[in-house]
Amino acid sequence: xxxxxxxxxxxxxxxxxxxxxxxxxxxxxxxxxxxxxxxxxxxxxxxxxxxxxxxxxxxxxxxxxxxxxxxxxxxxxxxxxxxxxxxxxxxxxxxxxxxxxxxxxxxxxxxxxxxxxxxxxxxxxxxxxxxxxxxxxxxxxxxxxxxxxxxxxxxxxxxxxxxxxxxxxxxxxxxxxxxxxxxxxxxxxxxxxxxxxxxxxxxxxxxxxxxxxxxxxxxxxxxxxxxxxxxxxxxxxxxxxxxxxxxxxxxxxxxxxxxxxxxxxxxxxxxxxxxxxxxxxxxxxxxxxxxxxxxxxxxxxxxxxxxxxxxxxxxxxxxxxxxxxxxxxxxxxxxxxxxxxxxxxxxxxxxxxxxxxxxxxxxxxxxxxxxxxxxxxxxxxxxxxxxxxxxxxxxxxxxxxxxxxxxxxxxxxxxxxxxxxxxxxxxxxxxxxxxxxxxxxxxxxxxxxxxxxxxxxxxxxxxxxxxxxxxxxxxxxxxxxxxxxxxxxxxxxxxxxxxxxxxxxxxxxxxxxxxxxxxxxxxxxxxxxxxxxxxxxxxxxxxxxxxxxxxxxxxxx
Ligand code: AMP
Numbered sequence: 069x070x071x072x073x074x075x076x077x078x079x080x081x082x083x084x085x086x087x088x089x090x091x092x093x094x095x096x097x098x099x100x101x102x103x104x105x106x107x108x109x110x111x112x113x114x115x116x117x118x119x120x121x122x123x124x125x126x127x128x129x130x131x132x133x134x135x136x137x138x139x140x141x142x143x144x145x146x147x148x149x150x151x152x153x154x155x156x157x158x159x160x161x162x163x164x165x166x167x168x169x170x171x172x173x174x175x176x177x178x179x180x181x182x183x184x185x186x187x188x189x190x191x192x193x194x195x196x197x198x199x200x201x202x203x204x205x206x207x208x209x210x211x212x213x214x215x216x217x218x219x220x221x222x223x224x225x226x227x228x229x230x231x232x233x234x235x236x237x238x239x240x241x242x243x244x245x246x247x248x249x250x251x252x253x254x255x256x257x258x259x260x261x262x263x264x265x266x267x268x269x270x271x272x273x274x275x276x277x278x279x280x281x282x283x284x285x286x287x288x289x290x291x292x293x294x295x296x297x298x299x300x301x302x303x304x305x306x307x308x309x310x311x312x313x314x315x316x317x318x319x320x321x322x323x324x325x326x327x328x329x330x331x332x333x334x335x336x337x338x339x340x341x342x343x344x345x346x347x348x349x350x351x352x353x354x355x356x357x358x359x360x361x362x363x364x365x366x367x368x369x370x371x372x373x374x375x376x377x378x379x380x381x382x383x384x385x386x387x388x389x390x391x392x393x394x395x396x397x398x399x400x401x402x403x404x405x406x407x408x409x410x411x412x413x414x415x416x417x418x419x420x421x422x423x424x425x426x427x428x429x430x431x432x433x434x435x436x437x438x439x440x441x442x443x444x445x446x447x448x449x450x451x452x453x454x455x456x457x458x459x460x461x462x463x464x465x466x467x468x469x470x471x472x473x474x475x476x477x478x479x480x481x482x483x484x485x486x487x488x489x490x491x492x493x494x495x496x497x498x499x500x501x502x503x504x505x506x507x508x509x510x511x512x513x514x515x516x517x518x519x520x521x522x523x524x525x526x527x528x529x530x531x532x533x534x535x536x537x538x539x540x541x542x543x544x545x546x547x548x549x550x551x552x553x554x555x556x557x558x559x560x561x562x563x564x565x566x567x568x569x570x571x572x573x574x575x576x577x578x579x580x581x582x583x584x585x586x587x588x589x590x591x592x593x594x595x596x597x598x599x600x601x602x603x604x605x606x607x608x609x610x611x612x613x614x615x616x617x618x619x620x621x622x623x624x625x
Contacts, residue, residue, distance in 0.1 A: 092241035109266035115230030119263035288478035317366030362406035527587035535596030
């Protein structure tokens with residue numbers, strides 16, 4: 069398929085904000101695409117070159133894009149940077165500078181979509197010395213052969229900034245419509261495979277039903293809705309409930325297959341190497357030929373044996389060296405609360421009652437190493453309240469309340485799980501802008517504009533600067549500045565706009581209505597709690613959660 073055909077669709081999608089219209093545009097477009105090309109076309113429509121579960125990164129900097137544009141347009145890098153600072157978007161810069169280049173149509177051929185995806189993929193394979201020139205050549209090859217509008221979308225795809233509104237819900241609906249499939253089946257397969265390219269192909273071939281869950285590849289996990297109080301959980305989840313401790317660690321999806329154990333975060337990042345202690349504990353203490361278990365890894369203080377908050381152990385997720393020492397310094401207890409697959413059998417349609425019973429049989433518990441999450445099964449409101457209070461007294465962040473008869477369904481669902489916390493739920497926000505400080509902070513970005521999400525868009529909810537450290541320990545202004553600088557898209561005076569990538573956890577005292585921010589809300593007294601490396605961008609707090617907290621906070625204070 070010619071890349072220009074895809075570009076036409078990008079433009080049509082950009083012209084509308086209506087969900088149904090977008091669904092129709094995509095469905096009409098993909099229904100006649102042949103089996104060979106379909107997968108890649110879906111990825112490109114989503115603005116990616118690899119499936120969602122695949123961890124490979126394109127890794128091409130804005131600096132290199134400028135270099136490539138300079139080579140293809142004959143303009144100096146400085147000139148291009150100037151245009152960038154005015155336009156604020158490198159895709160548009162590409163369009164602008166390539167529109168005006170002296171064209172020699174003789175050397176140009178028409179770009180194929182396959183070639184675009186192939187060249188961009190190659191960028192992730194190259195590593196080490198001398199690869200920059202080769203990377204550049206893959207991109208200049210594309211840019212030389214593209215027209216100005218094509219260049220715009222190529223650049224956006226390389227920078228993973230193509231946002232034409234193809235969030236996964238729209239892709240799901242489009243695939244169902246194009247290939248006449250039940251939306252539920254499309255979604256279910258999407259949750260298992262985390263790959264809409266593959267889902268589209270299976271839908272076209274009418275093979276959605278053949279798909280089975282297999283350990284080794286991360287899947288989407290079940291999440292909880294926020295509850296206001298215990299009575300609300302009984303109203304929503306039934307008469308007999310499971311109350312579980314809600315521990316403040318990080319989620320781990322643990323897969324065993326062919327004698328291997330692999331660990332994935334909620335972000336589907338493979339962190340097996342960082343946690344040999346957990347691998348060992350699972351190997352020795354969980355029976356079974358193959359399985360997928362769902363757990364919370366929680367840090368505890370070696371001396372007091374008390375649990376520690378996530379932020380104290382978060383560095384373990386990234387740490388790739390000196391692992392033996394950090395295991396001793398920051399030990400972890402694995403709390404297992406669910407099992408999704410066991411000995412070649414998918415357990416997603418079994419009830420929590422059955423899944424937990426299986427866990428009780430196969431896990432050999434060792435306190436402060438590997439345990440099943442503590443819980444209470446009850447039909448009494450009073451007993452549930454008591455359990456909640458006891459957990460809070462022990463310093464836990466709250467409880468999870470689960471429907472005993474619920475099946476395992478990825479995502480957030482009414483009738484599945486709820487969470488209850490005594491504090492106002494911290495917000496997971498993405499940094500979209502930052503401001504350089506004054507005086508001795510002048511060299512650092514020291515105030516951060518944060519945003520929540522709404523249907524794939526980012527809406528501002530405030531500025532945070534409290535909670536970041538001036539010096540050494542913890543997360544400093546210096547470190548945050550280093551993280552943000554390569555992401556700068558535009559700078560005006562002291563203010564910069566950055567690519568939404570760095571996710572932070574933010575505490576606050578209250579949520580207020582505010583016309584100053586695009587979300588319509590502002591966090592009052594926001595405080596930086598830490599980085600959330602483990603969360604994917606599409607799981608940052610949603611505007612509906614902000615509204616829910618806003619509505620519930622009066623009862624909490
Ligand atoms: P939140 O991140 O506030 O939306 O809360 C959901 C997270 O709580 C999950 O992703 C888990 O990491 C964590 N969690 C802690 N304890 C449990 C539990 N017993 N069951 C499920 N999730 C839990």
